[in-house]
Amino acid sequence: MKPIVRINQLNLYYGSFHALKNVSMDIPEKEITAFIGPSGCGKSTLLRTLNRMNDMIPGTRIEGSVEIDGQDIYGDHVEVEALRRKVGMVFQQPNPFPKSIYDNIAYGPRLHGIHSRSKLDGIVEKSLRQAALWDEVKDYLKRSALGLSGGQQQRLCIARALAVQPDVLLMDEATSALDPISTLKIEELVQELKSSYTIIMVTHNMHQAARISGNTVFFLNGEVIEAENTQKLFSNPRDSRTEDYISGRFG
Amino acid sequence: MIQRKEFDLHLEGLRHLLREMGEHVQEALKTAVQSLQNMDLEKAQLVVEKDAELNRMEEQIMDTGSRLIVTQQPVAKDLRKIIVAFKISSDLERMGDLALDVAKVTLRLESQQLIKPLVDIPRMAELVDKMIEESLTSYLDENTDLAYKMAQDDDEVDQLYSQILQDLYAIINQSPEKVHQALLLTLVGRYIERIADHATNIGESTVYLVTGKRPDLNQ
Numbered sequence: 001m002k003p004i005v006r007i008n009q010l011n012l013y014y015g016s017f018h019a020l021k022n023v024s025m026d027i028p029e030k031e032i033t034a035f036i037g038p039s040g041c042g043k044s045t046l047l048r049t050l051n052r053m054n055d056m057i058p059g060t061r062i063e064g065s066v067e068i069d070g071q072d073i074y075g076d077h078v079e080v081e082a083l084r085r086k087v088g089m090v091f092q093q094p095n096p097f098p099k100s101i102y103d104n105i106a107y108g109p110r111l112h113g114i115h116s117r118s119k120l121d122g123i124v125e126k127s128l129r130q131a132a133l134w135d136e137v138k139d140y141l142k143r144s145a146l147g148l149s150g151g152q153q154q155r156l157c158i159a160r161a162l163a164v165q166p167d168v169l170l171m172d173e174a175t176s177a178l179d180p181i182s183t184l185k186i187e188e189l190v191q192e193l194k195s196s197y198t199i200i201m202v203t204h205n206m207h208q209a210a211r212i213s214g215n216t217v218f219f220l221n222g223e224v225i226e227a228e229n230t231q232k233l234f235s236n237p238r239d240s241r242t243e244d245y246i247s248g249r250f251g
Numbered sequence: 252m253i254q255r256k257e258f259d260l261h262l263e264g265l266r267h268l269l270r271e272m273g274e275h276v277q278e279a280l281k282t283a284v285q286s287l288q289n290m291d292l293e294k295a296q297l298v299v300e301k302d303a304e305l306n307r308m309e310e311q312i313m314d315t316g317s318r319l320i321v322t323q324q325p326v327a328k329d330l331r332k333i334i335v336a337f338k339i340s341s342d343l344e345r346m347g348d349l350a351l352d353v354a355k356v357t358l359r360l361e362s363q364q365l366i367k368p369l370v371d372i373p374r375m376a377e378l379v380d381k382m383i384e385e386s387l388t389s390y391l392d393e394n395t396d397l398a399y400k401m402a403q404d405d406d407e408v409d410q411l412y413s414q415i416l417q418d419l420y421a422i423i424n425q426s427p428e429k430v431h432q433a434l435l436l437t438l439v440g441r442y443i444e445r446i447a448d449h450a451t452n453i454g455e456s457t458v459y460l461v462t463g464k465r466p467d468l469n470q
């Protein structure tokens with residue numbers, strides 16, 4: 001399996017707090033990788049490292065390297081905007097812009113210089129279809145995105161991320177604010193997206209990780225304890241700390 | 252650190268039930284073989300009556316285990332504990348049925364004089380009793396070495412069984428009028444030999460519980 005993300009000896013500090021300790025891993029292309037672990041274990045920090053969202057937090061210091069598609073994303077000539085086009089992100093709370101459904105999706109492509117109406121129409125339809133939202137909204141594209149339900153808003157945010165054709169999609173607790181049916185819809189959607197995108201998700205829902213990911217990484221106190229095929233990790237983990245965590249005995 | 256007291260308590264409950272089922276099976280086998288040896292119809296009847304209890308315990312394990320799966324969503328070893336409880340309870344239930352079958356032979360013979368003194372059948376039953384004991388201990392103590400050791404006794408059980416068959420064939424050849432009882436006694440040998448196979452299954456469940464791997468001890 002070809003790795004698309006290669007993390008090598010990554011250390012991250014928030015001021016004096018050592019948040020990630022010697023993290024090294026390869027993340028395979030076009031697969032779903034889940035990061036799990038108790039609060040404060042570093043999983044979201046690592047996720048945010050992958051599109052340099054941590055840059056905005058003052059006092060952050062990084063050692064080691066993160067390569068995406070062969071490029072060191074902390075190298076000198078990296079444009080963060082270009083990186084974020086390549087590495088999209090969906091957050092815990094759906095955060096549509098207070099604009100129409102159409103304009104939410106067209107926002108990114110317009111920012112990147114696409115203004116042709118027919119091209120934008122095509123991108124909007126394709127993205128909404130990929131996010132399994134098209135059939136529900138195709139007749140209301142001009143309506144405000146804020147009128148959609150929470151689950152629909154989250155799928156809209158996924159469509160918005162897909163509209164700029166990223167290689168990698170980061171999902172930070174993307175279903176934890178949703179009802180069970182919307183959660184299942186997103187899980188199904190993510191399964192379908194993996195044929196075209198590399199998906200890396202942080203989840204507190206261990207059964208979600210077990211259901212949909214191919215690989216799971218367990219973090220504890222900023223360290224990777226176990227990175228393993230998901231089925232193996234949830235049926236017969238190597239490390240007793242992993243077993244205790246997934247069995248709900250701490251965390 | 253332990254946060255799932257309620258869950259752990261229920262898992263412990265499953266273990267207790269299985270231990271109890273195992274004791275039931277041992278008692279049933281002993282009583283059934285004694286009933287045959289002594290042509291004691293009352294004892295045989297006792298085995299018949301007690302079998303319902305074993306079935307009820309198996310159902311209780313199935314109910315508790317499935318409720319735990321639904322409410323606790325166990326993974327890894329916790330899940331294996333429940334899977335193994337299902338498997339062992341069904342093995343024990345079958346073993347109980349086989350002991351019952353032995354008792355039924357006593358009832359079918361209706362106090363007939365035995366065509367030969369029973370020697371190998373009680374020996375076999377004694378060996379199988381030890382296997383049941385060890386298989387359950389291996390499960391309760393999560394002792395895989397004991398599981399493997401116990402499974403080796405199965406060869407001796409098989410040898411005794413073939414010895415029993417040979418003896419009975421010889422009797423049938425010499426005295427064809429004894430064929431009815433001889434056939435029933437070969438069945439008894441077969442029932443007890445099957446009980447040993449189920450004990451071996453329990454050993455396999457133990458190894459699966461501890462290692463997550465599925466060995467074949469029944470070779």
